[in-house]
Amino acid sequence: MFPFGTLPDGTATELFTLENTLGLRLTVTNYGGHVTSLHVPDRQGQPGDVVLGFDTLTGYTNPVFLKENPYFGALIGRYGNRIAQGRFTLDGHPYQLPINDPPNSLHGGTLGFDKRLWQAVPGTTDEGPTLALNYRSADGEEGYPGTLHVQVVYQVLAAANTVRLTYSAYAEQPTVLNLTNHTYFNLNLGPGRDILGHELLVPADRYLPVDDTQIPTGELASVSGTPFDFRQPHPLGARLGQVPGGYDHNLVLAEAMRLGPALAATLYEPTSGRTLAVHTDQPGLQLYTGNQLTGNLVGKQGIVYGPHAGLALETQHFPDSPNHAGFPSTVLRPGEQFRSVTEWRFGVRED
Template identity: 65%
Template sequence: MPTVTSFGRTIDGTEVHLFTLRNASGAIATISNYGGTLTSLLVPDRNGQLGDVVLGFEDVSGYQSPAFRQANPYFGALIGRYGNRIAKGRFTLDGKACQLATNNGPNALHGGTVGFDQRIWQATLGTAAAGETLTLTYHSPDGEEGYPGNLTVTVVYTLTADNALRLVYSATTDHATPLNLTNHAYFNLSHGTEKDILGHELTLAADRYTVVDATLIPTGELRPVANTPFDFTGPHVIGERIAQVPGGYDHNFVLNDGLQVAASVYDPASGRTMAVMTDQPGVQLYTGNFLDGSLTGKRGTVYGPHAGFCLETQHFPDSPNQLGFPDTILRPGKTFQSTTVYQFTVRN
């Protein structure tokens, strides 16, 4: 059965918990109800040795330290109401102008000043046919961070018998509201034996990407990746062409419809592979460009540039302001549902 332990207390004194899911082959996932944060994920390497493949901290204080709040990397957290950026924190919905906090230069990022990543989620442990589960629920009141409508979000984490971590998202609202839910885990498949992920090999099932301006807001152009550093339709080492991308990769890639393998990553050092399956229209590749060594995480690991990579399954950035992008407005009477799976295997 899954288990629960204390994860410490928040700055305001609220006790938060850590929930542990296990499977028969020894894989272990731990998630906190603070931010719905995936704090560790242990999966085997080619020699059968378990290793933690996500960046994070030993207790909740690490996620609330001044250094963390200043860097704001969102390690492992559930992101909402709107993952990624909204230009100038503004959008118009059904003729009404809405203003959000601008917490990323001139733009709104990842739900605002206090997004879902900093909220306490209601948690229920369980066991399903596929494996041990954690169900997290958060009620976001009308007007929170400037978003309209009372929104109820549920995320179910399942650790399956075949070493997959599955996230199933659902949400309902009583008023039309933009919605873009994701998880912001940073992966390093080498279990910290490599200081960065530049040697990981990445494949992305995306022929196009969303071109962005200097503040990382899409221009509206969906540009072919062919003959560019963004072409991962065949396997490429992440560090191979990163110097050709000013600032590093922090871009949304356009996926095909339906639950599919959107990305696969292979770490030659450990033999671990990770396939990412999603039914979302996009995935944000972020290569930890803003990590600068100011954060020290589990096992005393210093998180420097490119210490981890993110593959954030999502709708496109700034969709409420981009008529040509897939619709992100959730309306009353409708239920948002989405599934993302991180599947781990090994190569010899």
């Protein structure tokens, strides 16, 4: 544990490091649960940082970052992704959320979980070191009903280069919940190295078409014959030009994945040889290719984060689910326990 800087109100923040003997080192701050760095070996055995972020707290609190709000490495809630016009109805009661992505509400509102200070508890198990982050979200916070108790545990496995994220929550009153992590990956991160040559595979037969404000139409459309078909691996840049604005879409994962973590995506970077396999029990994977990064943010090692500097693979429920009866429910009621597991499994390919 190390000091990470002081918030404008004088509150001190902390940075935590979790690592194994295989070359994986993860750093996380209790401010917003941001993953600030993640080092894994390349095919030559040389460790390198594979996520976008900053070395100091001011990177996450400066006006440029807050204006563009790319959510580098953050824990997202109470509701990840978008809710149309910030409105939903639960048990006959209408609720209005902040409109922070006009005309919609995005990633929990103006002061979502990404901008909250979490209580951090380092620990260890037989599988490896852990960092438990706890947060109590008050009834009415950002317009959401019901007091919510959330815990997210980051764990680095000792026996494999794997980061495990375990989400759990319970509510004192009925509410809606969609938790995720917004880490941007670049398996060959460096000046001028974008993610368009990364090869992606996602075993999803369907995706969610969206309107011009990125809200799902309600259709679960086939990926066949579309640029959203990643059932065979191909470079992210190969069909990006066919998607107006770039990829920022939810891919529908198999029903079986909800029974336990299963493969949701594999990512391969040919130059470094690094691979990433994402496993989850969530029904959706939001693919975002950093389309709105402008080059105004300068991160670690002086790297300018321009368009497509990283990609997010957000394991989550569907966008705008509270307004779509046909989508998997995101309602959490008193007496229920929400639990979800996502793993990032890193490796290398020799070819």
